[in-house]
Amino acid sequence: MAHVVIIMGSQSDEPTIAPCAEILRELGVPFVMTVSSAHRTPERTEALVAQEEAAGARVFICAAGMAAHLAGSVAARTLRPVIGIPVTGSALGGMDALLSTVQMPPGFPVATMALDKAGARNAAWLAAQILALEDAALADRLAAARRKMREAVISAGEEMRRNYA
Template sequence: MKVGIIFGSKSDIDIMRNAAVALKEFEVEYEVHILSAHRVPERLTTVIREMEDSGIECIIAGAGLAAHLPGVIASQTVLPVIGVPIKAALGGIDSLLSIVQMPKAIPVATVGINNSYNAGMLAVQILSLKYLELKDKLYTYRTEMKEKFITENEEHIEL
């Protein structure tokens, strides 16, 4: 049970780190690569093949500006790809639209701008279809999340 995390620049590390945080919470292994769809396309293709061969079952891809990385990855594999639009210009809306508006038959699941934590959670959900122990952990996580919310919000609230 392993996920690949790919993003285009070292400057994206702080944003993409939260995908790893989510995966760690559920004890899901991952590997990380900094690759560019535009600067090193041949290396990207090689890494995608290596990921498929190594048993990676889902790829999280973060990208800003033109944000082609998730779509290029999706065009080269049948593994599920989760895109994380990274805020760079136009508040990240340009990245969001670049990732979410994929052509027919080449989908990229897309989370909110800079929300790599949700990308990690979506990867966990995808993997939980195959790994039942992961599904059990997700149920426990959600139950505890609800209980914590109720406890924190039952207290007297003054405005």
């Protein structure tokens, strides 16, 4: 059973969204990743949300560029948390996707991340934090990962201090 469902609007988004999958994998969070389009395959998107929700999905992560209606389309079809990753894909440098993802009507929220790989990483972290509310073992893994990040910063600072002393 996948706890997190990652849906990309296009297969070409996979290299941008891959860091999301990597972090979920490292944290031991079950997930599936697929492609569906709010515009090209709206019926597939609707069926996918229903199918994955029935199978136990707890969080949806949606990545799309340009008009970026995928996250909103999914949010309209589920009460589960939806996290949106706007993807750079037009002459507007991703601003179109960012604004389309963040501007949702009341009652249909999408937790909107930063553009591209930075957003993909934080989408994984946020999904894991949501799941950790009911999973103490995952909460422990998240805390350990944060300790590791802190230790890496401290170590880098000490090394830099030694190198420039």
